[in-house]
Amino acid sequence: xxxxxxxxxxxxxxxxxxxxxxxxxxxxxxxxxxxxxxxxxxxxxxxxxxxxxxxxxxxxxxxxxxxxxxxxxxxxxxxxxxxxxxxxxxxxxxxxxxxxxxxxxxxxxxxxxxxxxxxxxxxxxxxxxxxxxxxxxxxxxxxxxxxxxxxxxxxxxxx
Amino acid sequence: xxxxxxxxxxxxxxxxxxxxxxxxxxxxxxxxxxxxxxxxxxxxxxxxxxxxxxxxxxxxxxxxxxxxxxxxxxxxxxxxxxxxxxxxxxxxxxxxxxxxxxxxxxxxxxxxxxxxxxxxxxxxxxxxxxxxxxxxxxxxxxxxxxxxxxxxxxxxxxxxxxxxxxxxxxxxxxxxxxxxxxxxxxx
Numbered sequence: 001x002x003x004x005x006x007x008x009x010x011x012x013x014x015x016x017x018x019x020x021x022x023x024x025x026x027x028x029x030x031x032x033x034x035x036x037x038x039x040x041x042x043x044x045x046x047x048x049x050x051x052x053x054x055x056x057x058x059x060x061x062x063x064x065x066x067x068x069x070x071x072x073x074x075x076x077x078x079x080x081x082x083x084x085x086x087x088x089x090x091x092x093x094x095x096x097x098x099x100x101x102x103x104x105x106x107x108x109x110x111x112x113x114x115x116x117x118x119x120x121x122x123x124x125x126x127x128x129x130x131x132x133x134x135x136x137x138x139x140x141x142x143x144x145x146x147x148x149x150x151x152x153x154x155x156x157x158x159x
Numbered sequence: 160x161x162x163x164x165x166x167x168x169x170x171x172x173x174x175x176x177x178x179x180x181x182x183x184x185x186x187x188x189x190x191x192x193x194x195x196x197x198x199x200x201x202x203x204x205x206x207x208x209x210x211x212x213x214x215x216x217x218x219x220x221x222x223x224x225x226x227x228x229x230x231x232x233x234x235x236x237x238x239x240x241x242x243x244x245x246x247x248x249x250x251x252x253x254x255x256x257x258x259x260x261x262x263x264x265x266x267x268x269x270x271x272x273x274x275x276x277x278x279x280x281x282x283x284x285x286x287x288x289x290x291x292x293x294x295x296x297x298x299x300x301x302x303x304x305x306x307x308x309x310x311x312x313x314x315x316x317x318x319x320x321x322x323x324x325x326x327x328x329x330x331x332x333x334x335x336x337x338x339x340x341x342x343x344x345x346x
Contacts, residue, residue: 012328012335016306016313036339043342044307046281047288051308055191058200 006033015040174227175218182211185228188309189235195292196301197239206242210235225318229311232319236301260289284342291341295334302327303334 006014006026014023014037027034174181186207194203214234221230292300298320305311305319313331317324 008336008339009332011339012332015335016328016331040335040338040342043284043288043338046284048308050281050285051191051195052187055187055194058190058194058204059187062204 005030006037011037011040015044175221178215178218181227185231186211188228189231191308192232192301192304193235193239195304196236196297197243198293202239202242202246206235206239209242210238213238225315228309229315229319232305232309232311233321236320287341288338291338294337294341296330298322299330299334299337302330303338306331 006023010020010023010026011033013020014027027037189207189210190203193206194200197203197206210231214231217234221227225233292303295303301320302316302322305316306313311319313324313327316322316327320327322330
């Protein structure tokens, strides 16, 4: 009499740890099924060790138990750059303001000192302004026009 | 019975309190589950890291209905599916898939019997199981790993995958059939 071997389902039940009397009885009587079940278990065990070793090696390669950290928000690098740029621009503007030339009067061609607020010595400043105005006047008169320089009269010019 | 469950529940909760220890205990197994289910080790690293972070944030919601290991696997499988759903439309990702192979790891196996024959046999066994796993669907691989490598009960696999126990069993049948074929079953 030939013995019907375990079906896939029965073997799965056995490997899955489901204990059924029919399966146990068959395995007790059938050497082939017993060997196959043992062989499969052995293969799973070897694969279990190999795959676990692989996994642990991967873990160790990545650094043992990497700390749990929230993933850096995607906007963080951009925000850091933006803050850095704003800081640089602010420094440049501040530097520019500090190096700005003193205010000059738009009405006097730049040669007149403007008294600072609260300056008590206004008389002295006014004297300086007069002196500067005199110098300007002298310079203007010393600057001959081309007509005067070459003696061209108004009549010639009119002709 | 009730008392035992309560004790386990208390143990689980205390296990969650020391999360660093929990990570050390479960990380490698989670990595293996995801890596061999997806066949992508880089994706597995990301999924596991993300899963542990999710677990850490949700640790107060854990009620101890199942073991911490089962709970972590459920999270990891969900995160894995989310990532794959997102990657489905990123066809260029396919080009950078990093395969998983443990054949090299098998060389250092059989430490109790370091003979070349034992090593060769171990390597062959590993390669056959690996090939058999590749012929399975992803879900079948997950179920297979949880049952035969992580030694989880069918009910636990059912909780982790969200599949009813009969469906888990069906996946296992198919997986066993494929592995049997590769390992050269006697019949």
